[in-house]
Amino acid sequence: MSQSRTTSLKSNAEDSSDNYEESVEISNTEKDLVEDRSMQILHCEEEDQNSAADEPEESTSQDIWIPPASSNIISQHQEVEWMTGDTLSQEEKLIILLDELEMILESDEYDDSLRKSLRESNPGYLKIIEKRRKDLLKEDHGIVVAGETSAGKSTLINKILQKRIFKAKLRESTSTICKIRNSEEVKIITERINGKLETITLTEKCNLETEDGQKLLRDTLEKLTDMTSTEDSKNFRSVDVGFPIPFLKGNTIIVDTPGIGGSGDLSKKLMEYLPNAVSFIFVVDVASAGGMQNDRLPHILRSIIQLQVEDEMPCFDPGEVIFITNKWDNIGKEEDSSDNDEKNTWEELKKEIKTSWPSVKEENIFKMSLIKVTPQKTNSSTEEFEKFQLSLRKIIKKNENIRLLQHLRFLHELLKNVIKGIDSGLALGKKSEKEQRALAESHKERIKELITKCKEEGTKLRENFRKIIENSAEEVYDYMSTGLGKDRILNPPGQMSLMDIPYIPNMFSEQIKARVQMYVQGVLQSEENQEKFLILKERVLAFYTEMSSDISEMENDWTEYSEGTHAVDVEEGSIVPYVAGVIATSPLWIPLLAIAIGLAFATLGVGIAASPVIAPVIGFLGRKERRQRIIDEEFEMCRSTIRSTICNHLESVYKELFENLIQKTINKILPRRIKSLEKMIHELSENRQQILANQETLERLSRKLKSIEQRKLEIQMSVESII
Structure with a gap:
């Protein structure tokens, strides 16, 4: 058109x-x-x-x-x-x-x-x-560029745009979301927190094919988005900049975000924009990758899972996220470094990314030094950047259609x-009037039964959820209560025996708790534990399917009037309803939450204090006896609190998500369909003569x-x- x-x-x-x-x-x-x-x-x-x-x-x-x-x-x-x-x-x-x-x-x-x-x-x-x-x-189709401060986000965006529009920053300074889109005009629109819009038009005085034109736009954007330049930048909800960008088509936009891990307010702005994202590009500084992956990524991941359960990110596919590992030119500069150092770092980094973001595809993890990416030179970084651009275009196209x-x-x-x-x-x-009355009476009783079944199933599912959590905690407690379990937990394969570790009081106690924590984390992340929650999720969906079938059967009793009736079946084709969002049927849901469980547990620890009786007692014991007494006391403190600790952690990760799933399927979608059927039966009964007179209509x-x-x-x- x-x-x-x-x-x-x-x-x-x-x-x-x-x-x-x-x-x-x-x-x-x-x-x-x-x-x-x-x-x-x-x-x-x-x-x-x-x-x-x-x-x-x-x-x-x-x-x-x-x-x-x-x-x-x-x-x-x-x-x-x-x-x-x-x-x-x-x-x-x-x-x-x-x-x-x-x-x-x-x-x-x-x-x-x-x-x-x-x-x-x-x-x-x-x-x-x-x-x-x-x-x-x-x-808008938002492709969000995220990463830690100074990881290279601005450099990446400049490379994508093939213009130096954003200044690279070595410290936290970006104060707001910046949207970049294709436009015939060079124009900036700011939206303040109070909703007020302001426009800056630069078309006449900003030729972006020249260095001076790029500098003018760069300086203007810095004043609007850099909190070190002006305090007023903190008052903007977003800055929307447009200029000719052949790479971007239609409503696809690139979104620059404040650095992850900076101030709480800036990280919050990124989290608030999550529902708008169709794809992510994470820029990782290889020198500090571990800090980002092991802490911030899982937090973002869990927020995405929650939004998907709430149907607010139905188009987002965690498997299509792209990771740019940047600044490889800083690896291997030491005199005693070798090619193996870079190779080992690369393999370890990929492993860490996959651990923190389990659904990532390996072909979407790229290795480059953005500073070396240039159309004029052929090198490994330029080649990797070209591969990245191809992947990005595919993701854009896929998300538009989804x-x-x-x-x-x-x-x-x-x-x-x-x-x-x-x-x-x-x-x-x-239908005769007599047939209609008989069918209505029959369905009235069935509808009562369906309403009762929904209430009962909701109660049973919540009870089962709690039972799964309690059983998981009890199994860990029982294993810790056995001599064999205690020995295997405290002296896992591949690690030095606790009795052989150099004795430093506080560090020794922490080592004991760390080994208990490692065991518990392994149990919570195990496939066996995931399967318990997966079965519960499948039970919710199975109940929805069963009830849906019963409702459809009754609907068909009222809607089938001849061969060729075109009423749509509940499970027709691939346009079936998303029962509780895309995540409801996603095989990634449970494994992703397992990562969140492990990381939450690792971050918070097992919540155990050192035994208060150790200090006055150990002075009267020999060295070996002293160590064993400390081990026994610390382990017993862990064991005594482990059930409540596990229950609290499992509930913190799973409860809200499962509650949303149950609420949507059993307390909202199904009752709505039942009430609609009930209303239809009532209207047919009350308006029979008028409806029969309107058959041509x-x-x-x-x-x-x-x-x-x-x-x-x-x-x-x-x-x-x-x-």
Whole structure:
């Protein structure tokens, strides 16, 4: 679709129950297009409704900057172009379908009895359609560049942009998120913490093909993002800079973040941006890699897991994260160093990264010295950088299509429920009033049973979760209570016997606790322990599937009216609902949490104080007896508190995530489907005569919906063929 063919996209959405009225014009989306956006592509329509209801205020026209790919607003009637297929993008086609569906839902033909049932299954559906349409028009694809201060983030971004736009920093100074996007103009838009937008236009005086032009933009950005230059930079939520960047297409942006491990406020800004990310690039300084991997990465990882369970990062794939290990030119400079030193460091570093980020692919770990990357010279760093660019482009393309698939899932779910209501009205003509009453009474009893089963299963799952934790703690305690277990824990293979370690009182006690800690951490991270939680997760999903099948069976009793009925099956194709977010079915979930458990345990320790009786007693014992007494006392202190320690750690890692999974499946999604079925049965009973009189209208609506469904399937197949 050409720029000259830009037309307005209008919505007549007016939900009387919510007093909702909005017209979608290009001028009405101004602030949205530059605002720090959330990727809340939610299956759970209630959460989607909350996000849609919280729309930002409009901005003045001078404050707006519309990325090229987002300015193609399409109208509701593009049938001819749809048929040709060459002028419309998949996003634009999907917008047309949303428009057509919205027109049906607002029409007089779609009456109140149908709306009441749909509100049960899809609360606030008109607002959500509007939000989805806006998302399709202006969604940013954020590739976040993260790393410790002075790791080389700014240098990497400069290399990607092929311009020196950011100053390299040797200390913590970046104060805010900086978004970099492709634009015909050279323009900076700042958003203050209070939401105020300010625009700086540099197009006329900033030629980025010259050193002076790059310096002007670099100096301007430094004043806005460097807290050592001005205190005012701390008052910005984000700085959005645009200029011609051929590498970036559509709404893909690069996001520069404050250094990990700096002040709490700056690290918090990175964590707040997580929901917007579709991919990460971590820049690692090889000289301090261990510190970053062993502490900060798992914290980010666990935040991502939580966001995925909450459906706020459905497009993020932890396996597509990229690691740039930088500053290899600083390795091996010592006179006594050898090639083996660099090789050993590389292998050890890869191992540490894989331990801290278990889902990383080895081909996404790159080794280079960014300072040596240059188009004019062929060297190992330049070659690695070129490989990195290829990987990055693939990830960008993949994530764009995955995001579109999320919007298709929403349309699928809404369309399925709309069709269900229409089909139930058409099927009513095949039932006598007596048959309808009998079926309604039968289903009324089954619905009561389903509601009871949901409540009981929720209670059982929570009890089982607690039992798994307690059993894990008890197994460790029992093993520590045996002589064999004690000996193996305190004297593991490959380590010096405790009795042979040089005796330094405090260090000796710490060594005992460290060995107990190592054993416990190994147990918690073991596949056997992971399997217990995996089985519980599968039980949640199995219950959802079983209940879903029962509900679908009852729905079909009301919607099947002839051969060729096009009601959508619950498990149709790959557009099945994400039960509780992408992570619910991800095989990575449990292993990733196991890493989080181990690191939390290692960071916090086993919480054991030294025995208070050791000091006054050991003075009367011989050297060997003294050591053995210390070992026995310290080990007993560990053993006595180990059950509560393990329970606390397992709950801190797993409880919130499992509770969210149970809440979404058993306390929210299933009850919503049950209530929708209950409402549909009620409306069919109360409005039988009116529905029978409107059969022609329902047939007409059915044909329109079938057309939308078919075209939705075409988009879906096209998108899935690319992913």
